[in-house]
Amino acid sequence: MTAVFTPTSLDALWQVLAAHPNALPYAGGTDLLVKRRAGLIDPPALVHLGRIPALRGIRAEGDWLRLGAGCTHRELLAEPRIRQALPVLAQALATLGSPPIRAMGTLGGNLCTASPAGDALPPLYVLDADTEILGAGGSRRLPIRDFIRGPGQTALGAGEILSAVYVRTPPPGSWHHFEKVGLRNALACSLVSLAALIRFDAERRVAEARLAWGSVGPTVIRCPAVEGRLLGERLTPAVLAEAAQLARQAVQPIDDLRAEADYRRQVAGNLLLRLAGDTQVERFS
Amino acid sequence: MKIQLKVNGQDLELEAPPDRRAVDLLREELGLTGVKEACGSGECGSCTILVDGEARLACLLLAAQLEGQAITTIEGLAQGEELHPVQQAFVELGAVQCGYCTPGMILAAVDLLRANPDPSPEEIRVGLSGNLCRCTGYQMIVEAVAAAARALRDQGRSA
Numbered sequence: 007m008t009a010v011f012t013p014t015s016l017d018a019l020w021q022v023l024a025a026h027p028n029a030l031p032y033a034g035g036t037d038l039l040v041k042r043r044a045g046l047i048d049p050p051a052l053v054h055l056g057r058i059p060a061l062r063g064i065r066a067e068g069d070w071l072r073l074g075a076g077c078t079h080r081e082l083l084a085e086p087r088i089r090q091a092l093p094v095l096a097q098a099l100a101t102l103g104s105p106p107i108r109a110m111g112t113l114g115g116n117l118c119t120a121s122p123a124g125d126a127l128p129p130l131y132v133l134d135a136d137t138e139i140l141g142a143g144g145s146r147r148l149p150i151r152d153f154i155r156g157p158g159q160t161a162l163g164a165g166e167i168l169s170a171v172y173v174r175t176p177p178p179g180s181w182h183h184f185e186k187v188g189l190r191n192a193l194a195c196s197l198v199s200l201a202a203l204i205r206f207d208a209e210r211r212v213a214e215a216r217l218a219w220g221s222v223g224p225t226v227i228r229c230p231a232v233e234g235r236l237l238g239e240r241l242t243p244a245v246l247a248e249a250a251q252l253a254r255q256a257v258q259p260i261d262d263l264r265a266e267a268d269y270r271r272q273v274a275g276n277l278l279l280r281l282a283g284d285t286q287v288e289r290f291s
Numbered sequence: 292m293k294i295q296l297k298v299n300g301q302d303l304e305l306e307a308p309p310d311r312r313a314v315d316l317l318r319e320e321l322g323l324t325g326v327k328e329a330c331g332s333g334e335c336g337s338c339t340i341l342v343d344g345e346a347r348l349a350c351l352l353l354a355a356q357l358e359g360q361a362i363t364t365i366e367g368l369a370q371g372e373e374l375h376p377v378q379q380a381f382v383e384l385g386a387v388q389c390g391y392c393t394p395g396m397i398l399a400a401v402d403l404l405r406a407n408p409d410p411s412p413e414e415i416r417v418g419l420s421g422n423l424c425r426c427t428g429y430q431m432i433v434e435a436v437a438a439a440a441r442a443l444r445d446q447g448r449s450a
Contacts, residue, residue: 010309010355035351040332052310054356104421105399106348107333192420193334 009051016060019053020142023165026051031167033061033076034111036103037119061114061169064088070172072138075114079103079126082113091175094182094201095129101186102126104193114168120154123221127154128201129184131218131226133173140169147172156224180205185280186220187273189264196221197265200277204236212236222257222274229256232278243282250275296357298323299367307354314338314349316357317364325365325394329423336422339395340364346402365394368401377401377439377450386435388426396422400436404450409440 011029013019023029029051032038041047055061061076064085071087079099082088089096102108102116102125116126117137130150137153139146142165153161153168162168176182183202188194199220207213215236219227232252239245259270294305298321307316314331317323317340327337331350338349341363368375374382377400387393396419403410403418410418415436416429424432443450 007308008310010353012355012358035353035356036333036348039351039353043331052353054353056356103333104336105403105418106336106339106346106421109345110333110347110351192417 008049011051011053012057013053013055014057014059016058016140019055019058019167020165022053024142026053027164029053031055033115034078034107036107036111037115037121055114055167061167067172069174070136071175073113073171073173075112075117075138075168075170077113079108079111079113079116080105083108092129092133092173092182094132094184094203095126095173097182097184098125098129098186098199098201101184101188101191101196107193113171117150117153117171118160118162118168120156120158120160120225122157122223122225123196123199125186125196125199125220127226128199128218128220130171130173131228132201132203132216133176134216136172137168138170138172139166141166145169151225151228154225176203177205183281185277187277195264198222198259198270198273198277200274200280202281204241204281209240211238211240217253217278219253219257219274219277222259222270224258227257229253231256241281243279246279246282250278253278292355294354294358296359297361299363305354309353309355311354312350313340313352313354313357313362316354317349317362323364323366327391327394329391334423335392336395336399336419337392339398339422341398341402344402344405346399363398365397368397375401375450376442376446377404377436380435380439380442381432384431384435384438386428386431388424388428392422392424392426396424396432400439401450403436404440404443408444408449410436412437 011022013022030049031053033055062074065072079102083099116124135150136147181204186196186199188196201218203216205214215233217229217233232249235249254271254275257274259267261267292309314326314328317326326349329335329337333348333351339346340349342360377397399419399422415433
Protein backbone atom coordinates (compact mmCIF):
# COMPACT_ATOMS: atom_id res chain seq x y z
CA MET A 7 0.00 0.00 0.00
CA THR A 8 1.21 3.48 -0.87
CA ALA A 9 0.33 6.47 1.29
CA VAL A 10 -1.62 9.17 -0.55
CA PHE A 11 -1.63 12.67 0.94
CA THR A 12 -4.21 15.27 -0.07
CA PRO A 13 -3.01 18.60 1.37
CA THR A 14 -5.50 21.46 1.15
CA SER A 15 -3.01 24.33 1.44
CA LEU A 16 0.55 25.11 0.39
CA ASP A 17 1.67 25.09 4.04
CA ALA A 18 0.30 21.59 4.43
CA LEU A 19 2.00 20.57 1.16
CA TRP A 20 5.43 21.78 2.35
CA GLN A 21 4.98 19.82 5.58
CA VAL A 22 4.15 16.64 3.67
CA LEU A 23 7.10 17.11 1.31
CA ALA A 24 9.46 17.79 4.22
CA ALA A 25 8.33 14.66 6.03
CA HIS A 26 8.30 12.51 2.85
CA PRO A 27 11.06 13.84 0.58
CA ASN A 28 10.65 10.98 -1.91
CA ALA A 29 6.90 11.36 -2.27
CA LEU A 30 5.73 12.09 -5.83
CA PRO A 31 3.29 14.96 -6.33
CA TYR A 32 0.58 14.49 -8.95
CA ALA A 33 -2.50 16.36 -10.10
CA GLY A 34 -4.78 14.67 -12.67
CA GLY A 35 -2.97 11.35 -12.46
CA THR A 36 -3.62 10.69 -16.15
CA ASP A 37 0.05 9.97 -16.76
CA LEU A 38 1.53 9.11 -13.38
CA LEU A 39 -1.13 6.61 -12.32
CA VAL A 40 -0.87 4.83 -15.69
CA LYS A 41 2.91 4.47 -15.26
CA ARG A 42 2.44 3.28 -11.69
CA ARG A 43 -0.12 0.67 -12.73
CA ALA A 44 2.24 -0.52 -15.48
CA GLY A 45 4.97 -1.01 -12.86
CA LEU A 46 7.24 1.64 -14.39
CA ILE A 47 7.39 3.64 -11.17
CA ASP A 48 6.85 2.68 -7.54
CA PRO A 49 6.81 5.86 -5.48
CA PRO A 50 6.95 5.43 -1.68
CA ALA A 51 4.15 7.98 -1.29
CA LEU A 52 1.91 10.11 -3.48
CA VAL A 53 0.78 13.69 -2.93
CA HIS A 54 -2.39 14.76 -4.71
CA LEU A 55 -2.26 18.48 -5.52
CA GLY A 56 -5.88 18.85 -6.64
CA ARG A 57 -7.18 20.32 -3.39
CA ILE A 58 -4.84 23.29 -3.07
CA PRO A 59 -6.75 26.45 -4.08
CA ALA A 60 -3.53 28.46 -4.61
CA LEU A 61 -2.70 26.24 -7.61
CA ARG A 62 -6.03 26.87 -9.34
CA GLY A 63 -7.54 29.77 -11.17
CA ILE A 64 -6.71 32.14 -14.01
CA ARG A 65 -6.00 35.80 -13.39
CA ALA A 66 -4.54 38.80 -15.17
CA GLU A 67 -1.32 40.28 -13.75
CA GLY A 68 -0.34 43.35 -15.74
CA ASP A 69 0.42 42.21 -19.31
CA TRP A 70 0.49 38.61 -18.20
CA LEU A 71 -2.18 36.00 -17.74
CA ARG A 72 -1.39 33.69 -14.84
CA LEU A 73 -2.67 30.15 -15.40
CA GLY A 74 -2.64 28.09 -12.22
CA ALA A 75 -0.72 24.85 -12.78
CA GLY A 76 -3.67 22.96 -11.30
CA CYS A 77 -6.13 24.22 -13.94
CA THR A 78 -7.51 21.33 -15.93
CA HIS A 79 -7.45 21.51 -19.70
CA ARG A 80 -11.25 21.56 -19.59
CA GLU A 81 -11.20 24.63 -17.34
CA LEU A 82 -8.71 26.38 -19.61
CA LEU A 83 -10.78 25.60 -22.71
CA ALA A 84 -13.87 27.06 -21.03
CA GLU A 85 -12.04 30.34 -20.30
CA PRO A 86 -13.03 33.14 -22.71
CA ARG A 87 -9.69 34.95 -22.25
CA ILE A 88 -7.90 31.85 -23.55
CA ARG A 89 -10.30 31.10 -26.39
CA GLN A 90 -10.25 34.70 -27.59
CA ALA A 91 -6.73 35.92 -26.88
CA LEU A 92 -4.71 32.68 -27.03
CA PRO A 93 -6.31 30.55 -29.76
CA VAL A 94 -3.04 28.72 -30.43
CA LEU A 95 -3.23 27.33 -26.89
CA ALA A 96 -6.96 26.60 -27.13
CA GLN A 97 -6.52 24.79 -30.46
CA ALA A 98 -3.81 22.60 -28.95
CA LEU A 99 -5.68 21.81 -25.74
CA ALA A 100 -8.75 20.81 -27.78
CA THR A 101 -6.67 18.00 -29.34
CA LEU A 102 -5.18 16.81 -26.04
CA GLY A 103 -6.35 13.35 -24.94
CA SER A 104 -10.12 13.08 -24.76
CA PRO A 105 -12.90 14.84 -22.84
CA PRO A 106 -12.34 12.93 -19.57
CA ILE A 107 -8.56 13.29 -19.88
CA ARG A 108 -9.01 17.03 -20.43
CA ALA A 109 -11.30 17.15 -17.38
CA MET A 110 -8.72 15.41 -15.16
CA GLY A 111 -5.32 16.33 -16.60
CA THR A 112 -3.82 19.70 -15.75
CA LEU A 113 -1.60 22.23 -17.45
CA GLY A 114 1.04 21.75 -14.76
CA GLY A 115 0.89 17.99 -15.20
CA ASN A 116 1.42 18.27 -18.95
CA LEU A 117 4.54 20.40 -18.36
CA CYS A 118 5.96 18.30 -15.52
CA THR A 119 5.48 15.09 -17.51
CA ALA A 120 7.74 16.88 -20.02
CA SER A 121 6.93 14.49 -22.83
CA PRO A 122 8.18 15.68 -26.23
CA ALA A 123 4.60 14.93 -27.33
CA GLY A 124 2.91 17.06 -24.65
CA ASP A 125 0.28 18.99 -26.59
CA ALA A 126 0.30 22.08 -24.35
CA LEU A 127 4.03 22.61 -24.91
CA PRO A 128 4.42 23.87 -28.52
CA PRO A 129 1.88 26.69 -28.03
CA LEU A 130 3.56 27.73 -24.77
CA TYR A 131 6.93 27.82 -26.57
CA VAL A 132 5.62 30.17 -29.29
CA LEU A 133 3.94 32.30 -26.62
CA ASP A 134 7.31 32.51 -24.79
CA ALA A 135 5.58 31.39 -21.59
CA ASP A 136 7.23 31.58 -18.18
CA THR A 137 6.88 28.97 -15.49
CA GLU A 138 6.58 29.74 -11.78
CA ILE A 139 8.33 27.28 -9.52
CA LEU A 140 7.39 27.20 -5.86
CA GLY A 141 9.10 25.67 -2.86
CA ALA A 142 8.89 26.12 0.89
CA GLY A 143 11.62 28.79 0.61
CA GLY A 144 10.00 30.91 -2.09
CA SER A 145 9.35 31.10 -5.81
CA ARG A 146 11.34 31.58 -9.00
CA ARG A 147 10.41 32.10 -12.63
CA LEU A 148 11.93 30.32 -15.61
CA PRO A 149 11.17 30.54 -19.32
CA ILE A 150 9.49 27.34 -20.44
CA ARG A 151 12.47 26.36 -22.62
CA ASP A 152 14.63 26.34 -19.46
CA PHE A 153 12.01 24.57 -17.37
CA ILE A 154 11.90 21.56 -19.69
CA ARG A 155 15.30 19.89 -19.81
CA GLY A 156 14.64 16.74 -21.80
CA PRO A 157 12.19 13.86 -22.09
CA GLY A 158 10.65 13.58 -18.61
CA GLN A 159 13.22 16.04 -17.23
CA THR A 160 12.40 19.41 -15.70
CA ALA A 161 14.19 22.09 -13.70
CA LEU A 162 12.19 21.24 -10.57
CA GLY A 163 14.46 20.68 -7.58
CA ALA A 164 13.74 18.63 -4.47
CA GLY A 165 10.71 19.97 -2.62
CA GLU A 166 9.63 22.19 -5.51
CA ILE A 167 6.46 22.16 -7.58
CA LEU A 168 5.27 24.00 -10.67
CA SER A 169 2.70 26.50 -9.42
CA ALA A 170 1.71 28.52 -12.50
CA VAL A 171 2.36 29.33 -16.13
CA TYR A 172 2.51 32.96 -17.27
CA VAL A 173 1.61 33.91 -20.82
CA ARG A 174 1.43 37.30 -22.50
CA THR A 175 -1.27 38.08 -24.99
CA PRO A 176 0.33 38.44 -28.44
CA PRO A 177 -0.17 41.77 -30.23
CA PRO A 178 -3.59 42.16 -31.86
CA GLY A 179 -3.65 40.87 -35.41
CA SER A 180 -1.41 37.90 -34.61
CA TRP A 181 -2.24 34.74 -36.46
CA HIS A 182 -2.52 31.56 -34.34
CA HIS A 183 -2.23 28.06 -35.75
CA PHE A 184 -1.82 24.59 -34.25
CA GLU A 185 -1.96 21.26 -35.99
CA LYS A 186 -1.21 17.80 -34.67
CA VAL A 187 -0.81 14.60 -36.63
CA GLY A 188 -1.72 11.46 -34.69
CA LEU A 189 -2.96 7.98 -35.47
CA ARG A 190 -6.56 9.02 -34.81
CA ASN A 191 -8.42 12.16 -33.76
CA ALA A 192 -9.06 11.44 -30.08
CA LEU A 193 -6.70 9.95 -27.51
CA ALA A 194 -3.82 10.10 -29.91
CA CYS A 195 -0.27 10.79 -28.90
CA SER A 196 1.10 13.35 -31.31
CA LEU A 197 3.48 12.02 -34.00
CA VAL A 198 4.35 15.55 -35.06
CA SER A 199 2.74 18.84 -34.11
CA LEU A 200 3.32 22.45 -35.07
CA ALA A 201 2.35 25.62 -33.25
CA ALA A 202 2.72 28.88 -35.16
CA LEU A 203 2.27 32.48 -34.09
CA ILE A 204 2.71 34.93 -36.94
CA ARG A 205 2.42 38.70 -37.13
CA PHE A 206 1.99 40.32 -40.54
CA ASP A 207 2.67 43.87 -41.69
CA ALA A 208 0.18 45.95 -43.66
CA GLU A 209 1.28 44.25 -46.92
CA ARG A 210 0.65 40.78 -45.49
CA ARG A 211 4.39 40.14 -45.21
CA VAL A 212 5.66 38.31 -42.16
CA ALA A 213 6.83 40.77 -39.49
CA GLU A 214 7.47 38.09 -36.87
CA ALA A 215 7.18 34.31 -36.96
CA ARG A 216 7.39 31.96 -34.02
CA LEU A 217 7.26 28.26 -34.81
CA ALA A 218 7.52 25.28 -32.46
CA TRP A 219 7.39 21.59 -33.31
CA GLY A 220 6.38 18.81 -30.92
CA SER A 221 7.39 15.12 -30.99
CA VAL A 222 10.38 15.62 -33.29
CA GLY A 223 13.15 15.96 -30.72
CA PRO A 224 13.97 15.45 -27.04
CA THR A 225 12.04 18.64 -26.27
CA VAL A 226 9.90 21.02 -28.29
CA ILE A 227 11.95 22.54 -31.11
CA ARG A 228 11.93 26.24 -31.99
CA CYS A 229 13.65 26.88 -35.34
CA PRO A 230 15.30 30.30 -35.70
CA ALA A 231 16.49 29.44 -39.22
CA VAL A 232 12.95 28.74 -40.39
CA GLU A 233 11.51 31.73 -38.55
CA GLY A 234 14.19 33.95 -40.17
CA ARG A 235 13.46 32.54 -43.64
CA LEU A 236 9.84 33.68 -43.40
CA LEU A 237 10.61 37.26 -42.30
CA GLY A 238 9.54 39.87 -44.85
CA GLU A 239 7.88 37.21 -47.03
CA ARG A 240 4.33 36.50 -48.03
CA LEU A 241 3.39 32.94 -47.13
CA THR A 242 3.38 31.60 -50.68
CA PRO A 243 3.74 27.87 -51.39
CA ALA A 244 7.24 28.49 -52.82
CA VAL A 245 8.47 30.31 -49.68
CA LEU A 246 6.92 27.70 -47.40
CA ALA A 247 8.42 24.83 -49.42
CA GLU A 248 11.88 26.31 -48.84
CA ALA A 249 11.15 26.86 -45.15
CA ALA A 250 9.83 23.29 -44.90
CA GLN A 251 13.15 21.98 -46.21
CA LEU A 252 14.98 23.95 -43.50
CA ALA A 253 12.57 22.58 -40.90
CA ARG A 254 13.22 18.98 -42.01
CA GLN A 255 16.95 19.61 -41.50
CA ALA A 256 16.44 21.17 -38.07
CA VAL A 257 14.23 18.61 -36.38
CA GLN A 258 15.71 15.58 -34.58
CA PRO A 259 13.03 12.89 -34.61
CA ILE A 260 13.50 9.29 -33.53
CA ASP A 261 11.95 5.99 -34.59
CA ASP A 262 9.48 4.69 -32.07
CA LEU A 263 6.49 2.38 -31.95
CA ARG A 264 4.19 5.00 -33.48
CA ALA A 265 6.21 6.28 -36.44
CA GLU A 266 9.62 6.30 -38.03
CA ALA A 267 11.97 9.25 -37.92
CA ASP A 268 11.89 9.77 -41.71
CA TYR A 269 8.11 10.05 -41.66
CA ARG A 270 8.19 12.54 -38.80
CA ARG A 271 10.85 14.60 -40.58
CA GLN A 272 8.77 14.72 -43.76
CA VAL A 273 5.58 15.66 -41.90
CA ALA A 274 7.37 18.32 -39.81
CA GLY A 275 8.02 20.16 -43.08
CA ASN A 276 4.62 19.40 -44.55
CA LEU A 277 2.85 20.99 -41.60
CA LEU A 278 4.43 24.32 -42.58
CA LEU A 279 2.85 24.09 -46.05
CA ARG A 280 -0.53 24.37 -44.36
CA LEU A 281 0.24 28.00 -43.60
CA ALA A 282 -0.13 28.87 -47.31
CA GLY A 283 -3.24 30.93 -47.82
CA ASP A 284 -4.77 29.44 -44.72
CA THR A 285 -5.11 32.74 -42.93
CA GLN A 286 -8.70 32.31 -41.87
CA VAL A 287 -10.18 35.17 -39.96
CA GLU A 288 -11.10 33.16 -36.90
CA ARG A 289 -7.50 32.26 -36.27
CA PHE A 290 -6.53 35.85 -35.68
CA SER A 291 -6.79 37.39 -32.28
CA MET B 292 -7.97 5.24 5.79
CA LYS B 293 -11.56 6.26 6.49
CA ILE B 294 -13.28 7.89 3.52
CA GLN B 295 -16.56 9.74 3.71
CA LEU B 296 -18.35 10.17 0.42
CA LYS B 297 -21.73 10.12 -1.21
CA VAL B 298 -22.45 7.37 -3.72
CA ASN B 299 -25.65 7.51 -5.77
CA GLY B 300 -27.21 9.82 -3.21
CA GLN B 301 -26.26 7.77 -0.17
CA ASP B 302 -23.78 8.98 2.47
CA LEU B 303 -21.15 6.35 3.15
CA GLU B 304 -18.11 5.90 5.33
CA LEU B 305 -15.65 3.36 3.96
CA GLU B 306 -12.40 1.92 5.22
CA ALA B 307 -10.05 1.56 2.25
CA PRO B 308 -6.37 1.72 1.35
CA PRO B 309 -5.74 5.30 0.13
CA ASP B 310 -4.17 4.05 -3.12
CA ARG B 311 -7.06 1.76 -4.04
CA ARG B 312 -8.41 2.71 -7.44
CA ALA B 313 -11.95 4.10 -7.45
CA VAL B 314 -12.97 1.49 -10.04
CA ASP B 315 -11.96 -1.33 -7.67
CA LEU B 316 -13.54 0.29 -4.64
CA LEU B 317 -16.85 0.84 -6.42
CA ARG B 318 -17.00 -2.61 -8.04
CA GLU B 319 -15.57 -4.82 -5.33
CA GLU B 320 -16.52 -3.09 -2.07
CA LEU B 321 -19.84 -1.57 -3.13
CA GLY B 322 -20.90 -4.09 -5.81
CA LEU B 323 -21.46 -1.33 -8.37
CA THR B 324 -20.43 -3.49 -11.32
CA GLY B 325 -21.98 -1.07 -13.80
CA VAL B 326 -18.59 0.65 -13.52
CA LYS B 327 -16.69 -1.31 -16.18
CA GLU B 328 -12.98 -1.69 -16.61
CA ALA B 329 -11.47 -2.32 -20.02
CA CYS B 330 -8.12 -0.63 -20.64
CA GLY B 331 -7.34 0.48 -17.09
CA SER B 332 -5.24 3.32 -18.48
CA GLY B 333 -7.63 6.14 -19.30
CA GLU B 334 -8.04 5.37 -22.99
CA CYS B 335 -11.47 3.73 -23.30
CA GLY B 336 -13.98 5.50 -21.05
CA SER B 337 -15.59 2.25 -19.82
CA CYS B 338 -15.07 3.20 -16.17
CA THR B 339 -16.61 6.69 -16.51
CA ILE B 340 -18.38 7.91 -13.36
CA LEU B 341 -19.71 11.33 -12.42
CA VAL B 342 -17.83 13.12 -9.66
CA ASP B 343 -19.77 16.16 -8.48
CA GLY B 344 -21.70 15.89 -11.72
CA GLU B 345 -18.77 15.76 -14.17
CA ALA B 346 -17.41 12.73 -16.00
CA ARG B 347 -14.22 11.25 -14.57
CA LEU B 348 -12.34 7.99 -15.13
CA ALA B 349 -12.56 5.67 -12.14
CA CYS B 350 -9.38 3.83 -13.19
CA LEU B 351 -7.35 7.03 -12.72
CA LEU B 352 -8.75 8.12 -9.37
CA LEU B 353 -7.44 6.89 -6.05
CA ALA B 354 -9.62 6.27 -3.01
CA ALA B 355 -8.03 9.18 -1.13
CA GLN B 356 -9.23 11.55 -3.86
CA LEU B 357 -12.87 10.54 -3.28
CA GLU B 358 -13.04 12.01 0.23
CA GLY B 359 -16.00 14.38 0.44
CA GLN B 360 -17.07 13.82 -3.18
CA ALA B 361 -20.49 12.94 -4.58
CA ILE B 362 -20.21 9.99 -6.98
CA THR B 363 -22.84 8.88 -9.47
CA THR B 364 -22.52 5.54 -11.23
CA ILE B 365 -24.88 4.16 -13.86
CA GLU B 366 -26.79 2.45 -11.03
CA GLY B 367 -27.71 5.85 -9.58
CA LEU B 368 -28.90 7.57 -12.72
CA ALA B 369 -32.52 6.34 -12.90
CA GLN B 370 -35.14 7.78 -10.54
CA GLY B 371 -36.55 4.55 -9.12
CA GLU B 372 -38.12 2.71 -12.05
CA GLU B 373 -37.96 5.75 -14.32
CA LEU B 374 -34.94 5.70 -16.58
CA HIS B 375 -32.93 8.86 -17.15
CA PRO B 376 -33.79 10.39 -20.55
CA VAL B 377 -30.36 9.41 -21.89
CA GLN B 378 -30.91 5.80 -20.79
CA GLN B 379 -34.42 5.86 -22.28
CA ALA B 380 -33.09 7.12 -25.61
CA PHE B 381 -30.41 4.40 -25.68
CA VAL B 382 -33.16 1.78 -25.19
CA GLU B 383 -35.51 3.24 -27.76
CA LEU B 384 -32.91 3.79 -30.48
CA GLY B 385 -31.06 0.51 -30.01
CA ALA B 386 -27.84 2.22 -29.02
CA VAL B 387 -26.71 -0.88 -27.11
CA GLN B 388 -25.05 -3.96 -28.57
CA CYS B 389 -22.90 -5.93 -26.13
CA GLY B 390 -23.51 -3.24 -23.51
CA TYR B 391 -20.01 -3.09 -22.08
CA CYS B 392 -19.36 0.53 -23.11
CA THR B 393 -22.92 1.62 -22.38
CA PRO B 394 -22.58 2.86 -18.76
CA GLY B 395 -19.58 4.98 -19.70
CA MET B 396 -21.22 6.26 -22.88
CA ILE B 397 -24.38 7.25 -21.01
CA LEU B 398 -22.53 9.03 -18.19
CA ALA B 399 -20.26 10.83 -20.68
CA ALA B 400 -23.41 11.88 -22.56
CA VAL B 401 -25.01 13.20 -19.35
CA ASP B 402 -21.90 15.30 -18.68
CA LEU B 403 -21.93 16.56 -22.28
CA LEU B 404 -25.62 17.52 -22.17
CA ARG B 405 -25.25 19.33 -18.85
CA ALA B 406 -22.53 21.50 -20.37
CA ASN B 407 -24.15 21.79 -23.81
CA PRO B 408 -27.92 21.06 -23.89
CA ASP B 409 -28.16 21.46 -27.70
CA PRO B 410 -25.08 19.82 -29.21
CA SER B 411 -24.55 19.36 -32.94
CA PRO B 412 -23.84 15.79 -34.18
CA GLU B 413 -20.17 16.79 -34.42
CA GLU B 414 -20.19 18.09 -30.84
CA ILE B 415 -21.74 14.81 -29.71
CA ARG B 416 -18.97 12.87 -31.49
CA VAL B 417 -16.30 15.02 -29.84
CA GLY B 418 -18.08 14.77 -26.47
CA LEU B 419 -18.03 10.96 -26.65
CA SER B 420 -14.58 10.70 -28.22
CA GLY B 421 -13.11 9.41 -24.97
CA ASN B 422 -15.42 6.38 -25.01
CA LEU B 423 -14.74 3.38 -27.21
CA CYS B 424 -17.43 0.98 -28.47
CA ARG B 425 -15.78 -2.14 -29.86
CA CYS B 426 -19.08 -3.26 -31.42
CA THR B 427 -18.71 0.01 -33.36
CA GLY B 428 -22.32 1.01 -32.75
CA TYR B 429 -21.45 4.68 -32.79
CA GLN B 430 -24.14 5.85 -35.21
CA MET B 431 -27.02 4.77 -32.96
CA ILE B 432 -25.24 6.11 -29.90
CA VAL B 433 -24.87 9.56 -31.47
CA GLU B 434 -28.52 9.46 -32.56
CA ALA B 435 -29.62 8.44 -29.05
CA VAL B 436 -27.73 11.33 -27.46
CA ALA B 437 -29.31 13.76 -29.92
CA ALA B 438 -32.75 12.30 -29.13
CA ALA B 439 -32.09 12.58 -25.39
CA ALA B 440 -31.06 16.21 -25.85
CA ARG B 441 -34.34 16.92 -27.68
CA ALA B 442 -36.36 15.10 -25.00
CA LEU B 443 -34.66 17.04 -22.20
CA ARG B 444 -35.22 20.35 -23.97
CA ASP B 445 -38.88 19.44 -24.61
CA GLN B 446 -39.29 18.66 -20.91
CA GLY B 447 -37.51 21.86 -20.01
CA ARG B 448 -35.05 20.06 -17.77
CA SER B 449 -31.31 19.67 -17.48
CA ALA B 450 -29.51 16.33 -17.84
